[in-house]
Structures are given as structure tokens and as C-alpha cells.
């Protein structure tokens with residue numbers, strides 16, 4: 548299939564298309580057009596048409612649009628959901644254990660194979676079948692399992708140290724849940740999961756709505 552490079556914004560829209568198409572499939576929709584998708588998702592029609600044209604293996608048919616099953620499969624292939632990437636997690640605390648217990652990431656091509664911590668209360672234990680090793684084992688486990696994704700769920704103060712260790716162990720992509728900036732070499736991608744920023748956005752939206760309704 549063709550694999551054009553697409554913008555970061557388009558890439559971030561693909562999971563929404565996928566959720567929507569999975570819903571449409573459950574509703575027994577067989578074919579769907581980009582204007583319908585755009586209207587239901589409240590997106591720009593031209594944008595949706597361009598996004599789907601970039602990842603579709605077949606292209607949409609005039610009047611019929613896209614075959615829903617094929618489009619779902621094309622998006623999954625484009626996003627790499629059809630292959631599983633193994634990941635390690637540093638910090639088996641509250642959030643780390645929540646992520647370890649969530650099986651749904653496997654649908655998105657991500658399998659967390661092990662966690663690492665420094666706290667003797669958790670090191671050596673298993674959580675939801677996933678081993679929690681001492682951080683000193685990180686290099687051995689990453690190299691043995693050819694792991695290139697690291698998830699950081701330690702406090703902000705400990706995040707840079709965790710990040711440096713991941714980079715030393717050959718990790719190329721980092722999913723950071725700690726609320727802090729991380730310094731990494733140019734070839735390492737860091738994706739920040741900033742829940743505080745999302746909450747600030749929700750709260751601002753709510754305040755504006757309430758102000759307008761007064």
C-alpha cells in the first residue's frame with residue numbers, strides 16, 4: 548500500500564477516524580463518504596478528503612465513498628496497529644500500575660512487557676502478570692527483547708534520570724506522563740501526555756460557557 552508522509556495534525560486525526568469507522572461498522576454501515584465523516588466528526592470536508600486519500604489503498608468511489616472495512620484496515624496498517632511494538636514502563640506507582648493493567652493498548656499495537664522501579668515494596672513482584680524489575684535490570688531487559696519504546700510514570704523530579712536511562716538502553720521513543728520537560732538527543736522522539744494541560748482546557752471551556760450563560 549502507498550505510505551505517504553502526512554502532517555502531524557493529520558496523523559493525530561487518524562485514531563478519531565478509526566473510532567468513528569469502528570462505530571459505523573457496528574451500525575452495519577458498509578460504505579461511507581468523506582463528507583459524511585467530516586460532518587459527523589465536525590471536521591473540515593477538504594481536510595478529511597485529503598487525510599483519507601493519503602492513507603487509503605483503494606481510494607473512495609464516486610457516490611459510494613470508501614468501503615468501511617477496507618478503510619479501517621488501511622488506517623490500522625498506516626498507524627502500525629497491525630504490528631505490536633513492545634514497551635517498558637518506568638515507575639510502577641499509581642499511574643504506572645493503571646497503565647500496566649489496561650489491555651486495550653494491544654489494540655493500538657503497544658504491549659507493555661515489563662515495569663521498572665526502585666522501591667523494594669514492588670520490585671520482584673508481578674502486576675497483572677507483568678514483572679516489575681529493579682531499574683538496574685533495564686538495559687538487560689530492553690536489549691534482550693529488542694525494545695524501543697519507553698513509558699515514564701515517575702515523578703517530575705525523577706523523570707530526567709529515567710529518561711536518560713531509557714536513552715542509554717537504546718529506547719528511541721518515549722511516552723512521558725511526568726509533568727516536565729525532558730532533554731533528549733535529536734534522534735529520540737518524546738510524546739508528552741500532559742493531563743494538566745487537558746484539564747486546564749476543559750476548565751477554561753467550562754468557565755467561558757458558564758460566563759456566557761449568565
Ligand SMILES: NC(=O)c1ccc[n+]([C@@H]2O[C@H](COP(=O)([O-])OP(=O)(O)OC[C@H]3O[C@@H](n4cnc5c(N)ncnc54)[C@H](O)[C@@H]3O)[C@@H](O)[C@H]2O)c1
Pocket residue numbers: 637638639640641642643663664665666682699700701702703705708709724725726742
Ligand atoms: N496518578 C495519576 O493519576 C497521574 C495522572 C497524570 C499524570 N501523573 C504523573 O505520573 C507520574 C507518576 O504519578 P503516580 O501518581 O503514579 O506516582 P507514584 O508516586 O504513585 O509512582 C511513582 C513511582 O515511580 C517510582 N520511581 C521513582 N523514582 C524512580 C526511578 N528513578 N526509577 C524507577 N522508578 C522510580 C516510585 O518508586 C513509584 O513507585 C507523576 O509524574 C505524575 O505527575 C499521574
